[in-house]
Amino acid sequence: MEIKATKATVDALLKNKNLSDEELIALLKTDTLDEYLFACADKIRRLNYGNEVYIRGLIEISNYCKNNCYYCGIRAGNAKLSRYRLSKEDVLSCCREGYRLGFRTFVLQGGEDMFFTDDIVCDIVSSIKSEFPDCAVTLSLGEKSFESYVKYRNAGADRYLLRHETADNEHYGKLHPETMSLENRKECLFNLKKIGYQTGSGFMVGSPYQTYETLLEDLRFLQSLKPDMIGIGPYLTHQDTPFNKFENGSLALTLRLVAILRLMFPYALIPSTTALGTINPNGREMGLKAGANVVMPNLSPTSVRKLYSLYDHKICTGDEAAQCIVCLASRVESVGYRIVTDVGNVKK
Numbered sequence: 001m002e003i004k005a006t007k008a009t010v011d012a013l014l015k016n017k018n019l020s021d022e023e024l025i026a027l028l029k030t031d032t033l034d035e036y037l038f039a040c041a042d043k044i045r046r047l048n049y050g051n052e053v054y055i056r057g058l059i060e061i062s063n064y065c066k067n068n069c070y071y072c073g074i075r076a077g078n079a080k081l082s083r084y085r086l087s088k089e090d091v092l093s094c095c096r097e098g099y100r101l102g103f104r105t106f107v108l109q110g111g112e113d114m115f116f117t118d119d120i121v122c123d124i125v126s127s128i129k130s131e132f133p134d135c136a137v138t139l140s141l142g143e144k145s146f147e148s149y150v151k152y153r154n155a156g157a158d159r160y161l162l163r164h165e166t167a168d169n170e171h172y173g174k175l176h177p178e179t180m181s182l183e184n185r186k187e188c189l190f191n192l193k194k195i196g197y198q199t200g201s202g203f204m205v206g207s208p209y210q211t212y213e214t215l216l217e218d219l220r221f222l223q224s225l226k227p228d229m230i231g232i233g234p235y236l237t238h239q240d241t242p243f244n245k246f247e248n249g250s251l252a253l254t255l256r257l258v259a260i261l262r263l264m265f266p267y268a269l270i271p272s273t274t275a276l277g278t279i280n281p282n283g284r285e286m287g288l289k290a291g292a293n294v295v296m297p298n299l300s301p302t303s304v305r306k307l308y309s310l311y312d313h314k315i316c317t318g319d320e321a322a323q324c325i326v327c328l329a330s331r332v333e334s335v336g337y338r339i340v341t342d343v344g345n346v347k348k
């Protein structure tokens with residue numbers, strides 16, 4: 001007999017009990033408990049982080065990528081996309097603007113662009129750290145060797161974001177070409193932790209071929225990794241990928257997962273992602289109310305924003321950074337939280 005999720009299931013999570021596989025799947029499938037689930041997640045979030053929302057300035061340094069992930073708009077095989085990469089000076093001027101606006105974390109994200117050798121990455125990281133010693137630098141540049149991760153860390157990088165995308169081997173194979181493996185991605189994540197990065201992982205919700213069972217595996221994998229940061233967002237279709245016939249993921253299921261993650265990982269830094277804001281105009285506000293405590297406004301030069309097209313209709317691609325932060329601050333306040341000027345490390 002299939003078991004049902006009830007308020008008692010949510011209460012058990014709230015008390016930090018480890019739910020059974022059946023209970024977690026039942027909770028994922030239940031849409032009648034959301035209000036209670038979000039309230040409990042918010043309670044835990046306020047206990048650990050009050051009403052503070054941390055901001056991270058996202059700088060999209062390159063849309064060149066050697067990989068061919070079937071879901072991603074900047075995949076190597078997308079010949080329609082015009083490619084760009086930022087110079088060190090470009091990145092530093094984004095940081096200067098960001099610093100003035102109150103950002104104390106800069107996230108350098110990009111495709112796996114071979115132009116960015118370890119020396120170039122390290123030079124950019126150490127230049128940011130020497131000009132802004134009170135800021136954290138987060139990298140999100142994909143899968144690298146243990147040695148490369150060590151070099152970046154020695155150059156001053158504090159954090160690394162690498163979503164595992166799916167923890168199910170078969171599902172991973174349906175989202176990626178054979179040249180990529182879940183095993184390597186997981187190894188990268190454990191290496192990052194070993195090297196001493198604040199490490200972030202995560203996955204898309206509603207990616208093609210995802211099931212409740214693969215989502216359960218995602219939660220179990222995160223329990224074994226114990227990441228400091230967990231980023232999730234709905235899968236969103238990009239017209240120039242092999243997955244262009246698949247539908248977007250679900251807003252409701254993404255929010256439910258944000259809340260479940262908050263309860264399972266009380267201290268985690270959980271962003272209310274751009275993908276959430278893209279699938280629904282109030283998606284980021286809803287994410288905050290479901291337990292998220294981070295937002296990542298775009299600090300990339302306006303001229304390149306549209307080219308970092310992971311998925312269609314990405315929001316905030318036309319605005320100046322200053323406009324973005326004013327808009328976001330009022331959105332955050334409208335749901336009872338406030339943006340703080342803080343490096344925003346994980347509280348443990």
Ligand code: SAH
Pocket residue numbers: 071072073109110111112140141142143161162163165203204233234235236237238275310311
């Ligand atoms: N090359 C880096 C950065 C990838 S882009 C890396 O490998 O980590 C950052 C994240 O965007 C990805 O990890 C993926 O989860 C998400 N993403 C990519 N395509 C997407 C899509 N079509 N819809 C929603 N999210 C997507």
